[in-house]
Structure formats: structure tokens, C-alpha cells
Amino acid sequence: PISQITFxxxxxxxxxxxANRGGRLNASNGRTxxxxxxxxxxxxxxxxxxxxxxxxxxxxxxxxxxGSLIVDNLNLHIRRNSHNTTLEIELRNGADLFTDWQNLxxxxxxxxxxxxxxxxxxTMWMRDPTDITLNSNFIHGNYGTGGGLNLRSMTLxxxxxxxxxxxxxxxxxxxxxxxxxxxxANHNLPNSHIVLENRAALSLGAGCHLTRGxxxxxxxxxxxxxxxxxxxxxxxxxxxxxxxxxxxxxxxxNNNTSSGNLTIRExxxxxxxxxxxPSGSVTIDPGQILRVNxxxxxxxxxxxxxxxxxxxxxxxxxxxxxxxxxxTYFRFSDGGSGxxxxxxxxxxxxxxxxxxxxxxxxVSSGFDIRNTAIDIDADSELHLIxxxxxxxxxxxxxSGVVNQESNDIDMYLRSSDASSCTIxxxxxSDFIVYNNTGSSNYVDWTFTGSINGxxxxxxxxxxxxxxxxxxxxxxxxxxxxxSTPGKMTxxxxxxxxxxxxxxxxxxxxxxxxxDTSTTSLTLTGNIRNSGTINPVGNGLSxxxxxTRTGNEFSGTWTVSNSTLEAAAISSLGVSxxxxxxxxxxxxxxxxxxxxxxxxxxxxNTVLPAGxxxxxxxxxxxxxxxxxxxxxxxx
Numbered sequence: 001p002i003s004q005i006t007f008x009x010x011x012x013x014x015x016x017x018x019a020n021r022g023g024r025l026n027a028s029n030g031r032t033x034x035x036x037x038x039x040x041x042x043x044x045x046x047x048x049x050x051x052x053x054x055x056x057x058x059x060x061x062x063x064x065x066x067g068s069l070i071v072d073n074l075n076l077h078i079r080r081n082s083h084n085t086t087l088e089i090e091l092r093n094g095a096d097l098f099t100d101w102q103n104l105x106x107x108x109x110x111x112x113x114x115x116x117x118x119x120x121x122x123t124m125w126m127r128d129p130t131d132i133t134l135n136s137n138f139i140h141g142n143y144g145t146g147g148g149l150n151l152r153s154m155t156l157x158x159x160x161x162x163x164x165x166x167x168x169x170x171x172x173x174x175x176x177x178x179x180x181x182x183x184x185a186n187h188n189l190p191n192s193h194i195v196l197e198n199r200a201a202l203s204l205g206a207g208c209h210l211t212r213g214x215x216x217x218x219x220x221x222x223x224x225x226x227x228x229x230x231x232x233x234x235x236x237x238x239x240x241x242x243x244x245x246x247x248x249x250x251x252x253x254n255n256n257t258s259s260g261n262l263t264i265r266e267x268x269x270x271x272x273x274x275x276x277x278p279s280g281s282v283t284i285d286p287g288q289i290l291r292v293n294x295x296x297x298x299x300x301x302x303x304x305x306x307x308x309x310x311x312x313x314x315x316x317x318x319x320x321x322x323x324x325x326x327x328t329y330f331r332f333s334d335g336g337s338g339x340x341x342x343x344x345x346x347x348x349x350x351x352x353x354x355x356x357x358x359x360x361x362x363v364s365s366g367f368d369i370r371n372t373a374i375d376i377d378a379d380s381e382l383h384l385i386x387x388x389x390x391x392x393x394x395x396x397x398x399s400g401v402v403n404q405e406s407n408d409i410d411m412y413l414r415s416s417d418a419s420s421c422t423i424x425x426x427x428x429s430d431f432i433v434y435n436n437t438g439s440s441n442y443v444d445w446t447f448t449g450s451i452n453g454x455x456x457x458x459x460x461x462x463x464x465x466x467x468x469x470x471x472x473x474x475x476x477x478x479x480x481x482x483s484t485p486g487k488m489t490x491x492x493x494x495x496x497x498x499x500x501x502x503x504x505x506x507x508x509x510x511x512x513x514x515d516t517s518t519t520s521l522t523l524t525g526n527i528r529n530s531g532t533i534n535p536v537g538n539g540l541s542x543x544x545x546x547t548r549t550g551n552e553f554s555g556t557w558t559v560s561n562s563t564l565e566a567a568a569i570s571s572l573g574v575s576x577x578x579x580x581x582x583x584x585x586x587x588x589x590x591x592x593x594x595x596x597x598x599x600x601x602x603x604n605t606v607l608p609a610g611x612x613x614x615x616x617x618x619x620x621x622x623x624x625x626x627x628x629x630x631x632x633x634x
Contacts, residue, residue, distance in 0.1 A: 284309025
């Protein structure tokens, strides 16, 4: 084990050398020792004796050698491939390994020396579950170009190989099944085309920059980016599928011609060119990101959110999605870039919730996602482009914009909900709020936004809850024909107002003022249609105030335990009919000509001083008492 032989001249013996658990063969001072015979045993060291590096040529059979072969400050040339998958070569003290135009099969090559591939390929066969670092520099030298590495495992257990040297070879790096190759944080492998077989994996450190491509053979391969970002400029090819893993970002800046699928299991997959996706489907796991960093990108793939993925569009770019995104939860955003993004596509595949974050999402055809909630942040917009179709959605949340153009939206509520969005459009399109609970019990919709160009309709068993002023230029309609038609409830003690046209066709259209003892609501817009308006309070301090004169309403008023205050008789509509149910009617100004008020029921009617009031008792056989208050100024 401690013996050594030193050769002081060039020599080429054909002897069989048997290393018995050790020993050393030296070539002295620049000499060359060529072993033409067999090499057997294990634990041998090949080295240099003297100050000038020597060389050893291994040209005989070494298939019966097992385990470690140490190369110490020596140029080792291997001119025969004995396919010895147990051979572990370790380069020490700057030793170099030359393949000499011969493919080579070994178990491993380690150490900090150079491995000169030339035009040949070294195949390393990992026999046991292994975690190994290859810190050699794999280069071509002056022995041709095109050589590469083939990294394989002989077991079904995971094998992890870290490449940490400065390798510059231009041939392929083939990674076999169950093998993970870790390029490290600073190593670039800039010139090698990497081929991943089924169940193989490539791990890229922060700053990795691959100028050659990645090939995916049949099956599925993993690419890890565990921190920072890694860049692939050479594109992706093959028939296999890719699984992106690790929290880091993988940026693909060239064409992806692979026919497999892409799954983003962790982190970010960034599209840096319009061809950076495969032709198969794209699956984005919950919380993970498909980032679009190129303008005018069209995604024709089927996209699966797998329970909650994200698509981010950077730098204000525009993205076109030609297939529905299929998921439960999904988010479309600008990725925090601060530049408003535009996305055109369909939401028809989403089944629970969709979020819009600083984007305009445009749809151009009808679809039904009535069980899906849409969240629109303050900087976002849901835009229905074109005309002639309808979409059915679940509740729409947030304070963004719903821009309907001339298309209708049916919004279905499965429980009480709220929205502060701006609902706008052209052409008198309808935004109808439906009860989708399957019950006739009322469901609340708290609306604190504004209305412009769209008719917002509150349907059967829906309660519009007003908690702050509502602005608008087009009608807010209380509709319905069942025993529980649409109604409106005012919450809070502060005076509130609705500053848009109100259209009442429900019978009755109930306005609930009972939240506190001082609740009041002012309607400033035109009041229209011919239903029954029923303000209901818990005392006369609950006031519904009508400030506009000459309203078009032709229905009836039933004032229940509350006060109806009108600027004039004409504020109540055309020849209005009012029934007092322990309520009070207050007219603030004297009537104009031909203003007739029809009264019935039990309550108070308060009229201003002066003028003539044509009042007709409706359906009442007894006496009618009018109380007139005079205000005397001195």
C-alpha cells in the first residue's frame, strides 16, 4: 500500500499493474509513462516526480480496476475506453485529464484540474445515491471541439451533481433520468446545449446565463431556480414537458419549440419573447406566476390555474389570450411594475374568483361565470368590447371600472356582498343584480360606486344597501314582479343622497329607512315608471326627501311610519297618489296650476302657507283633516 515506482525515462510496459489498496506510479521530470497492459486493483495514485510535470498514458485495459484513481500534478491521457463505471478519477494539484479522441465512461471525475474533452464525450455513471461536486474545468483544449458530458445514474434514487468549475466546452451536456445537475450561482455553462431526459433536472443559480438551448426529451423534466433569476437565451426544444421549480425567476428570451407542457410549480416563468412558450398546455400552481415581459404577446395555449395562479403583464404591455383560463382562483396584474397592463381574452373557465390588479381586462364575447366573483382594484377595468352579447358573473368587488359599452351584465349574488366600482357604458346597457341563493329571502348588495351610461337594475329578492351617496347620470332601477321584489335599505344616521335617475317598476318598491331613528335619504334625480314606492321607517324622523320637481313617476306612494318630504306636488310625479300608513307627507312649496294630489290612509299632511291645494281624498268615506302651518314674519 505504501510502495511506489518511479520511471526516469519514457517507457511503455505491457505488464499488468495491480494496486493492492494503494501505491503510486510516478513519471519523473517531464517523462511519459504509457501503461499498455492491464490496470487492476484500487487506490492507485498516478503522479509526477520532480519539478517538471510529466505525463501518463493509459492505453491498456482498466476494466478490472475499482474505485479511486488519484492523478497528482500529472497530465493523464486515457486512450482506451474500458467502460469502467466504478472508476473515480480525482485530479489533484492542477492535474489535467485528456480524453485523446476517445469517448470515456467512468463513475466520476472530481478535483480542480482541467478535463480536456476535445471532440469526445465523457459519460459519468453514478452508482449509488450521490451528492457530488464536480469542480473540474471541462474544456476543449487543442483536441478539437464538440465534446460534452453525459451524466447518468445507475439507480432509481436521486443523484445530485454540482458543476462549479469554469467550463467552456461547446458540446452537449446530457442529464439522465433521476439526475439533477446544479450549475451553481456563478457558473454559466455558456456554450453547452443541455439535454434533459425524462425525470432529469437542471438547477440554475442566481445570475446563470445560458446562451445555448435546453432540450427536453420525452417525459417531464424539472428546472430549478432557487434564488434570484436565471436567463435562457438559447430557447427550448424537444418533445418533453418542463416543470419550473424553486422560488426564483426563469427568463426565457428565445423560441420554445418544444411540444410538451409547461407547469409552474414554484416561482416565476418569464416570457421574454413572443415564442417563449411550448405548444402544450400551461399550468400555474397557486400563488405562482407566469410573467409576460414582451409587448403584443399572444398566448394560444390552454392555461390551467390549478387552484390559483397569476399572470403578470409588465411595463404596460398588451397580452392576448385566445383560450379560456381554467381555474378556481386566478389573478391578472401588472406584476408591480406600476404600468397599467392590457389583457384581452375570456374569463369563461374561471369557477370561483378572479382578481384584476392594475389591468384592463377586455372581453369580446359572452360567457357564463355566475358562480365566480370578480375583484377589480381601483386601477383596473373590466371592459366589454364590441356589442351584442351578455356576460353572467358572480359578485363584482372592488373600486375599479366596469365598462360595458353596449353589452349587458347579469350579476348573480349567492350571499350578501358589496361593491364600490364605477359602472359605465354606452347605449343604455343593463347591469342586473340577481339573487342566486335559490331562496326568496333577500340578499344584500351594498353599492357605494357610481353609474354612468348603464341602467343598474335591482331584481327580485335583492336589497340595495345605501351607505353613502351614489352618483350617476343614468337610471338606478328597482324592479321585480314576485312577492319579494327588489328593494332599497339606507344604513346609518347621516343624511345620504342618490344623485341619479330612479326608476321604480316593482310593486311595492320598498325604501327601508329603519336603520336608526334619524335615517334620511334624498333623491335628487328624476323619478320614473309606474310602480309603488313604499318608504318605511320606525318614526317620522325617518325622512325620504324628493328635491326635483316635475318628476315623471305615475305610480303610487305608500308612506309607512316615516316622512315623505317633497319640494312640490310635482316632485311626487304626475297627479300623484299618496297613501299614509301612520306616515307624514310634507309639501315644501305651493303648487303650480293643475297640480292635483290624491290622498288616502291615516297620517299627517303638512302644506306651506298660501296658495290653493287641489286635494282629493281617495277611497275614504269619512272626513279628511288638513293641518296647515302658518309662518308669520314680523
